[in-house]
Amino acid sequence: MMVCRYLPAVAALACMVTGCRSASVHLYTLVDSPIVPSSSSSQSPAQERLALGTVRIPRAMDRKELVVRKSSGELAILENDNWAAPLGDETRRALASDLRRALRAQAQDLPPQPPGTVAVDIRRWEVIEGRVYLEVDWRLSREGEALRELRCESNLVASTSGTAFDIVRVDQQLLAQLANAIAHAARLERACSPGVTAP
Numbered sequence: 405m406m407v408c409r410y411l412p413a414v415a416a417l418a419c420m421v422t423g424c425r426s427a428s429v430h431l432y433t434l435v436d437s438p439i440v441p442s443s444s445s446s447q448s449p450a451q452e453r454l455a456l457g458t459v460r461i462p463r464a465m466d467r468k469e470l471v472v473r474k475s476s477g478e479l480a481i482l483e484n485d486n487w488a489a490p491l492g493d494e495t496r497r498a499l500a501s502d503l504r505r506a507l508r509a510q511a512q513d514l515p516p517q518p519p520g521t522v523a524v525d526i527r528r529w530e531v532i533e534g535r536v537y538l539e540v541d542w543r544l545s546r547e548g549e550a551l552r553e554l555r556c557e558s559n560l561v562a563s564t565s566g567t568a569f570d571i572v573r574v575d576q577q578l579l580a581q582l583a584n585a586i587a588h589a590a591r592l593e594r595a596c597s598p599g600v601t602a603p
Contacts, residue, residue: 432470432572433488434498434579454544454590456503457521459496465529466491470568473532485568498576499524502583510591520546522586531571537561538578544590558585 465471468490470482487494503522521544528539538560546552560581564574 427484429484429486430568431486431488432568434494434572434576435501436498436576453518454503454507454520454522456496456500457523458525459492459499459523460525461492461495462526462529470571471530472566472571473530482568495526495579498579499583502580503586506580506583506587507590510587518546518552520544520590522590524582531564531566534563534566535561536564536571536574536578538575538582540582542582542586544586554589556585556589558582 464479467481468486470485470487472480472482474480489497523543523545525541526538527541528537530537538558540558540560542556542558544554544556558581560578562574562578564570
């Protein structure tokens with residue numbers, strides 16, 4: 405009776421002949437190209453007075469792979485589509501960059517304000533049925549003789565084709581919208597009631 409003892413070697417040889425290879429891993433980032441300030445511009449006082457504090461993201465999303473929801477009780481991991489850095493770091497860097505950009509755009513309309521900090525808590529961040537949902541509670545605190553605080557809620561949604569590339573593009577878009585809402589509230593110093601979506 406003959407017993408084949410060379411199957412692993414045969415399989416390896418077959419892979420060499422047919423060009424077997426593992427699927428390539430794609431890396432994605434939420435951080436847009438860095439802003440290069442012109443030589444005639446400098447950081448505005450508004451930017452210096454509003455800092456990004458704590459940023460929290462859902463634990464189910466906080467992993468190296470992109471995650472999409474397949475049903476009410478099932479999540480799917482895109483194993484070959486990874487974040488370039490931990491998602492919490494990616495989110496913080498992207499939001500900080502978007503907030504600087506939004507404040508710069510509104511700087512001329514922003515009256516002098518005491519130093520402030522924005523804390524962000526992303527309650528829901530998921531992709532399901534061709535849409536990306538971003539639901540966020542955020543708090544803007546101002547220092548001064550008496551602590552002033554704005555508590556706001558932003559519920560954002562946008563369509564996606566469902567590819568990893570487009571999901572990341574929409575994520576970037578929604579984070580930029582969130583930064584614009586924060587900058588707008590900072591400019592108006594308008595309180596946001598619980599359950600009311602910030603502009």
